[in-house]
Structures are given as structure tokens and as C-alpha cells.
Amino acid sequence: MKADLHLHTCASDGTWRPEELIQNIISAGIGLFAVTDHDSVESIPAVSSLAEKNRLNYIRGVEISTTENGRIFHILGYNIDPENSALNEVLMLNRNSLETRNKKSIEILRERGYPVSPDEYLLYENNPERGGWKALNYAIDKGVCRTYREFFQLFGNREIGMSIDGCVTPGVAISAIKEAGGISVLAHPGSGIYGDNPAESIKLAFDKGIEGVECFHPENNAETTEYSVGFCRRKGLYITGGSDCHGTFVKERWLGKPDVRVAQLSLWDI
Incomplete structure (x- = not known):
């Protein structure tokens, strides 16, 4: 079964409404998906309803921006309760x-x-x-x-165009995700927003309490994917993957790319 566990709608910075996203998921033959809008759970009710209507396997998600000591970490939360007060306060x-x-x-x-x-x-x-x-x-x-x-x-700054001070810390985000019944996962360790040492970013995130790593992502090269999968297996962490598709906003990240299969992941009780 094809999986894509990192998707965005127009509730954050994507271009697709939930209806358009579902149509594209069906067309791409994706059997398991998650919508992980930036700091928003607004699309979850509509996506949940459409997924059930179309008999699609769906995981409720979110992507939380965090910063600490000048470093950026994007934390994915899976299987969350979108109505949880601690989570919504962070968002x-x-x-x-x-x-x-x-x-x-x-x-x-x-x-x-x-x-x-x-x-x-x-x-x-x-x-x-x-x-x-x-x-x-x-x-x-x-x-x-x-x-x-x-x-x-x-x-001169790829992330937002200035300091990102003001976002919550990784520890706060991870605690809020746990409070909402979810699992916390480090997003795209190969992304340039973390610097040029994915292994260091993964280790730092693990020390902060992360429970998984997005091992499959367009910005992860083969070396990063291999390292992150190995790290997760050694530590007993969740292994996830997704396209980080934003609809037509980020054309180089498209639905279902990379081609990830559920058998490649370690999802357990997500």
C-alpha cells in the first residue's frame, strides 16, 4: 500500500482545499495518508469526513514549528486529538x-x-x-x-526571512502532542533549515523526546534516509515518510513522491 504521511492544505500554506486533496490522493493511488498542516488542525474535520466517505485510511496530524538556542525543528504530530486544549494553545x-x-x-x-x-x-x-x-x-x-x-x-534566511524567535520549543511541542494522545516525529531531517548535519539534528531531537523520524522525504538524500532508518531501528522509534506536498505552491514536492510503501515504515499503533 502506498503511503504519504506529510501533506498540507490551504489551512496552512498549501493550495488545495480538503476536497481537492482527497481527489488527488485517490488519483495517485495512495492508501494511507496524513494531513499535517503547519500549526493548524483546521482541516481535520473535513478531511476526516471525506476520508471516511471514500474509505481511505487516514491519520490525523499536524506540523509544529519550534526553535531553541537558534536551531529550528519541525515536529510532526500523528494520531492527535484536534480538540485538545494544550495542543491548541501551542498552535x-x-x-x-x-x-x-x-x-x-x-x-x-x-x-x-x-x-x-x-x-x-x-x-x-x-x-x-x-x-x-x-x-x-x-x-x-x-x-x-x-x-x-x-x-x-x-x-538572507530560507526559513522565514528573519529570526523565528517566538515559536515554542521542541520540548513544549512534544509535550503538547503527547497530551493530545499523539506521537511526535522529527520532520525532514535532510532539510537545509536544520543545517548541514542531519545526524546531529536527529540526535538532538531524540534527546528532546522525539518518538520517530520522517526517514523518507524529498529533501532526504540516500545517506540521510539510510542513517535515519538505522537510527530509528536501533532506538525503537517510529519510521514515517511523506512528500510534504503543498499542492501547486511548492512544485518540486508532489503527492506520492518519494514512493513510500507502508511496509517500509514502522507505524505500530499510530
Whole structure:
């Protein structure tokens, strides 16, 4: 059975509504999937209903942005209760932090002479089905940049365009996921947002209490995949994988790529 346990909808920075996502999952022949929107569980009720209607195997998920001592960790939570108060408090803190950074990014652009206005930004109506986030889409519409990569380059920082201080720590996210009955997994250890040493990132996340690693991901090279699978097997951790598909927003990450089979994963009671 094909699996894709890392998908985004327009509830965070993807372009697909739940209905579109389900249609694409069916077309791709994926038998097990999880939606893991950034700091949001908004799409879970609709996706759960559609998955049941179409007899698809579905895992409730979320992806939480975290930072500690200048390092970034994206933590996936699986099999969560989306109504859990501790989890929702963490997600709200992170969403508020993102909007603070959005406003700060527009102010920085204005100070650099770009044709943007903080007051105009506050009134800007963002269309979530474009993908991305409000500050990015406003900057694109103002002709400041054309893509999210160009937006990041304006600030010399691939992650958000500035410091990500304000997000919760990995420990707080892991505790909230556990409180919500879920399993915590380190997302995409091969991603450049962690630096150039995936093994170090995995070990640090393990020390913070992570219960699994996303061993299969488009940004994991063969060496990272092999190391992470071996690490998980030695430590008895969950092994997951997914495309990190954002619909058409991030075209190089597409549904069902890499081709992951349930037999390659260690999911146990997820």
C-alpha cells in the first residue's frame, strides 16, 4: 500500500482545499495518508469526513514549528486529538508568532524602500488557496518578489526571512502532542533549515523526546534516509515518510513522491 504521511492544505500554506486533496490522493493511488498542516488542525474535520466517505485510511496530524538556542525543528504530530486544549494553545501561540513576523517583515521591507505599507498590509485580504502566507502574497502582489524563495532571499534566511524567535520549543511541542494522545516525529531531517548535519539534528531531537523520524522525504538524500532508518531501528522509534506536498505552491514536492510503501515504515499503533 502506498503511503504519504506529510501533506498540507490551504489551512496552512498549501493550495488545495480538503476536497481537492482527497481527489488527488485517490488519483495517485495512495492508501494511507496524513494531513499535517503547519500549526493548524483546521482541516481535520473535513478531511476526516471525506476520508471516511471514500474509505481511505487516514491519520490525523499536524506540523509544529519550534526553535531553541537558534536551531529550528519541525515536529510532526500523528494520531492527535484536534480538540485538545494544550495542543491548541501551542498552535495559537505559533500562529500569533507567525503574524508578528509577517508584520515585521513588511516593516523591514518598507524601511529598505520597497513599495509596501504596514497599514495597507493590515487591510490586505489573503486568499489561502494561493498557498504560502499573508506577507508573502502581499509582497508578490506589490511586485517585491515573485516566489517564496525570492522572499526568503530578501532577508538572507530560507526559513522565514528573519529570526523565528517566538515559536515554542521542541520540548513544549512534544509535550503538547503527547497530551493530545499523539506521537511526535522529527520532520525532514535532510532539510537545509536544520543545517548541514542531519545526524546531529536527529540526535538532538531524540534527546528532546522525539518518538520517530520522517526517514523518507524529498529533501532526504540516500545517506540521510539510510542513517535515519538505522537510527530509528536501533532506538525503537517510529519510521514515517511523506512528500510534504503543498499542492501547486511548492512544485518540486508532489503527492506520492518519494514512493513510500507502508511496509517500509514502522507505524505500530499510530
